Amino acid sequence: MTVSRTASGVALDVREAAPVTAAPAARARGLRKVYGRTVAVGGIDLEVPTGAVLGMLGPNGSGKTTLIRMLLGLTRPTAGEAELLGHPVPEAVAHALPHVGALVEGPGFHPFLSGRENLRRLAAAEPLLESAAIPGAVDAALERVALGHAADRRFRGYSLGMKQRLGLAGALLVPRRLVVLDEPTNGLDPAGTRDVRTIIGELHAAGSTVIVSSHLLAEVEATCTHVAVLQSGSLLAAGELAGLLDSGTGGLVVSTPDVQLALSTLESVDAVATAAEPGVVVTGGPEAPEIVALLVRAGVAVHEVHRRRPRLEELFAQLTEGGA
Amino acid sequence: MTQVLERTAAPLPRLLAAEVRWVFRRPRTLITLGLFALIPVLIAIGVVVADRGGNGLIGAVAGNGLVLPIAALTVALALLLPLAIAMAAADAIAGEAAHGTLRGLLLAPVSRLRLVGVKAFGVLVVAVAAVTVIAVVGVLAGMVVVGSADGQMVTLSGTTLGLGAGLARVALVAVWVVGQLVAVGAVALAVSSLTEHPLVVLASVLGGLITFGVLGAIPALDWLQPWLLTSGWTAAADALRDPVTLDALGSSTLRALCYAAIGVGVTVWRMQRRDA
Numbered sequence: 345m346t347v348s349r350t351a352s353g354v355a356l357d358v359r360e361a362a363p364v365t366a367a368p369a370a371r372a373r374g375l376r377k378v379y380g381r382t383v384a385v386g387g388i389d390l391e392v393p394t395g396a397v398l399g400m401l402g403p404n405g406s407g408k409t410t411l412i413r414m415l416l417g418l419t420r421p422t423a424g425e426a427e428l429l430g431h432p433v434p435e436a437v438a439h440a441l442p443h444v445g446a447l448v449e450g451p452g453f454h455p456f457l458s459g460r461e462n463l464r465r466l467a468a469a470e471p472l473l474e475s476a477a478i479p480g481a482v483d484a485a486l487e488r489v490a491l492g493h494a495a496d497r498r499f500r501g502y503s504l505g506m507k508q509r510l511g512l513a514g515a516l517l518v519p520r521r522l523v524v525l526d527e528p529t530n531g532l533d534p535a536g537t538r539d540v541r542t543i544i545g546e547l548h549a550a551g552s553t554v555i556v557s558s559h560l561l562a563e564v565e566a567t568c569t570h571v572a573v574l575q576s577g578s579l580l581a582a583g584e585l586a587g588l589l590d591s592g593t594g595g596l597v598v599s600t601p602d603v604q605l606a607l608s609t610l611e612s613v614d615a616v617a618t619a620a621e622p623g624v625v626v627t628g629g630p631e632a633p634e635i636v637a638l639l640v641r642a643g644v645a646v647h648e649v650h651r652r653r654p655r656l657e658e659l660f661a662q663l664t665e666g667g668a
Numbered sequence: 669m670t671q672v673l674e675r676t677a678a679p680l681p682r683l684l685a686a687e688v689r690w691v692f693r694r695p696r697t698l699i700t701l702g703l704f705a706l707i708p709v710l711i712a713i714g715v716v717v718a719d720r721g722g723n724g725l726i727g728a729v730a731g732n733g734l735v736l737p738i739a740a741l742t743v744a745l746a747l748l749l750p751l752a753i754a755m756a757a758a759d760a761i762a763g764e765a766a767h768g769t770l771r772g773l774l775l776a777p778v779s780r781l782r783l784v785g786v787k788a789f790g791v792l793v794v795a796v797a798a799v800t801v802i803a804v805v806g807v808l809a810g811m812v813v814v815g816s817a818d819g820q821m822v823t824l825s826g827t828t829l830g831l832g833a834g835l836a837r838v839a840l841v842a843v844w845v846v847g848q849l850v851a852v853g854a855v856a857l858a859v860s861s862l863t864e865h866p867l868v869v870l871a872s873v874l875g876g877l878i879t880f881g882v883l884g885a886i887p888a889l890d891w892l893q894p895w896l897l898t899s900g901w902t903a904a905a906d907a908l909r910d911p912v913t914l915d916a917l918g919s920s921t922l923r924a925l926c927y928a929a930i931g932v933g934v935t936v937w938r939m940q941r942r943d944a
Contacts, residue, residue, distance in 0.1 A: 418771060419943045438676045441777035448775070452768020456695055468686035469776035471675040475682055514772060 367430050369394045369522045369553035370415050374424035377410050384410040386577040387424065392555060392570070397548050399564030399585070400557035401660060402574035408557040409449055411574070412526055415555075416446055429521060442471040443521040447528055451511025455500035459491060459510050462499055463517065472518045485513040490539060504531030512543065523547055525556045529563060541567050565656040573663050580663045589659060595627040596635060599648040609642040610635070625652065677779060680786075687790040694759065697794060700752045701801050707748070708740035708806035712813035725905055733814035734821035734834040735908060737806025738841045742904045744802055745845055749795075750852045750873055756794040757856035758869035760787040761939075765864045771944045780939045784857075788932065791857060795849040803842045807835070823910040837912070841904045844917050851897055851924035854931025861938040894919075897927050 370392040377385040385407040392398045400408045413419040415426050417437035426433040428440040453462040463482045467473055473481055486495045489509040494502065502510065508531050515523055525544075529537045544567045547554050558564050564571065565585070572582040581588060600606050600623040607624060610617040615629025626635055632649070639646055691697055715729045715736075725739040741749075764770040773783060811819065821834030829837070852873065859872045880898040883889055893899045900920025906913045 413943075416775060418774060420941070438777050438779060441775055442676055444775070446775050448771060450768060452770075452772055454690070454767060454769060457690075457693060461693070465686050465690055466772050466776065468682050469678050469773055469778050471678050471776070473678070475679070 367394055368392055368427070369396070369429060370555065371427040372411065372415065372424065373426075375411065375414055375421050375426055376423040377407075377414060377419065378422045383577050385414070385421075388574075388577075388579045390572055390579060390582055392553060394553050395548075395551055396570045397544060397554040397556065397568045398570040398572060399568035400555060400572050400574065401559070401561065401564055401656075402557075403559060403664070405576075406574040407577040408574055409526055410577075412446075412448060412524055412555065412557060416444070416448065416524065417441070418448065440522075442518070444524065445515030445518065445520040445522075446524040446526075447511045447515045448524065448526045450527075450530065451507045451514070453499045453507070453510060456498060458496045458498055459502065459506075459513075460486065460495040462510065463513060466514050467517050470518055481517050485516050488516055488543065489513045505533055505536050508532055509536065509539075512540065516543070519550070520547075520552055522553045522555070525554065527557060527559075529558065529560060537563065561655075561657045561660055571656070573660060575664050585656070589656065595625050595652045596632055597623070597625050597648075597650055597652045598635075598639065598646060599623045600639070600644050600646055602644045605642060606639055606644045609639060609644060613638060623647075676777070677782065678776065680782070683778065683782070683786050684789055687786050688793050691756065691790045691794060696755065696759075700755070701797060704744065704748070704752070704798050704801045705805045707744055707802060708736055708809045709813070711740055711743065712736055712809040715814055725908075728822075728824060728908065729810070729814060731814065731816065732822045733810030733812075733816040734807065734819070734831075734838065736810030736814055737803045737838045738904055738908060740802050740806045741799065741841055741845050742902065744798075745848060745901055745904075747877065749798055749802075749845070749849055750877055751870065752798050753791060753795050753849050753853045754856040754870050754873035755866075756791045757787075757853050757860045758866035760790055760857060761860040761935075762863050762869055763860075763866045765944065766866065774944045780942075781936060784861075784932070784936050784939050788854070788857060788935075791853040792846075792850065795846055795853055799842050799845050799849070803838055807838060821908075824905065824908045825910040827910040829910070837907045840912070840917075841907045844904065844907075844921060847921045847924050848897070848901065851927035851931070854928040854935070856931075858931045858934035858938070861935045861942060894923070897923060 368391040372390040376387045414421045417434035431440040467478045491509045573580040617626045729735045819831040821829040859869045880896045903916035
């Protein structure tokens with residue numbers, strides 16, 4: 345699949361017209377940031393493929409936000425190079441940023457202005473918005489985050505969740521090629537969290553790349569195609585979510601009350617099996633269909649058989665504990 | 669059409685308009701302007717109630733209403749106007765950084781150089797607005813409360829000027845005051861770019877004014893006078909002589925421009941590097 349050329353495609357970088365996989369939406373090479381003696385980010389290499397939803401995971405203080413800030417040109421790296429939509433950061437970041445929507449380090453707005461006025465002020469600075477299109481774009485963004493009813497109230501009186509929604513609206517003022525959301529569900533209620541997930545899904549479906557940082561694992565597992573795990577400023581793992589999960593412990597989980605019978609049956613065919621709730625776990629030996637057929641023939645009551653895929657939470661625990 | 673699609677910066681007039689709208693939506697800007705309107709009124713009432721010729725500019729106001737705006741501007745320039753400008757400059761960069769809104773502007777993106785230009789424009793607008801308020805209310809209060817014979821202005825040299833010439837003198841002083849405030853604003857903006865705390869900006873300007881005042885009052889430090897921004901701040905009285913003597917007004921304006929250049933230079937240098 346190729347990226348559809350914009351009207352000015354001729355003037356764009358050649359890679360823009362190349363297959364999507366060729367041009368990463370964001371790239372970090374040896375990116376490092378040191379504050380005094382504290383190493384916030386210690387030489388990270390990361391590529392975010394175009395069209396991916398990358399979940400950036402890590403405990404508080406693991407360098408997620410600093411990495412994002414360097415990618416966006418808000419902070420100068422101590423060493424290394426960053427690239428955003430194919431443009432070097434910070435030299436040519438102005439060419440990338442109009443296509444990038446970001447919510448970094450919480451929503452920043454003026455308390456004495458209403459939500460709508462705050463967004464209009466932000467919209468006035470958006471290069472890709474025509475002046476005449478600003479009111480419409482602001483209203484659309486407010487509706488998209490379900491904040492239309494509170495648009496004319498002062499930001500001062502917003503709840504934490506409403507503030508977060510307004511920040512999200514600011515990132516969505518213009519159709520974006522890349523959306524960066526730093527802890528987007530902070531302070532949101534379950535309905536708000538679901539809304540954020542829906543919006544990320546819509547962005548993904550529309551072909552945008554999304555980088556979302558979070559310490560909520562379930563959230564990332566539900567919305568992401570790719571994961572990057574950070575701890576103490578270094579990248580522990582990065583790649584496609586499915587691949588990372590499969591590389592963990594696999595195996596077949598058989599739910600059965602006849603544990604002993606099952607174990608002895610499996611032993612007879614040299615399968616590696618152990619008793620574990622809710623029955624036995626088979627980690628070696630014949631293929632799944634054979635095992636199932638064998639057990640059933642032996643008269644083992646099989647309630648359920650499924651492949652064991654570790655939850656992201658387990659994987660995360662493995663990675664961070666191993667690294668510590 | 670294609671140029672519009674690949675635009676990397678919003679049109680400058682739109683940015684400036686948004687900045688000015690933001691400045692005037694800020695309640696403290698409006699309150700400050702309202703208080704500035706009171707200054708000439710209070711001086712007018714004081715002059716009328718006291719009703720005995722004093723010395724200096726305030727004394728010259730008695731029965732001579734068109735001097736009131738010039739006296740009011742001189743009084744306000746000593747402390748209140750610089751503080752108001754410092755407040756605007758504090759909000760412009762440090763305040764935006766504290767609210768997290770500076771990030772939003774940089775991510776839009778507004779280039780860092782352009783951001784300095786937009787912010788400086790916002791501060792200049794506040795300076796012009798404050799000076800205009802004092803000058804206009806001063807003229808009105810001078811005519812209505814203090815009164816003057818046939819709308820004439822009696823100069824310090826004893827001659828009499830018509831209404832038009834008198835207003836021209838008021839305008840001259842107003843422009844000169846704006847020039848001095850540009851210097852204060854530029855320095856305050858530089859401090860503002862160096863901190864995330866708006867209060868630091870206010871404290872710096874206040875501390876600077878007091879320090880300059882003290883240094884200027886020490887006879888042994890006479891040689892410092894040409895370098896102190898505040899040492900020329902009584903020059904407005906020169907606009908009340910006939911003919912106008914431009915020496916002090918001119919030299920203090922030149923000095924203000926030097927301060928402004930340094931302030932803008934530091935602001936630009938710092939904003940190129942600042943984390944947001």
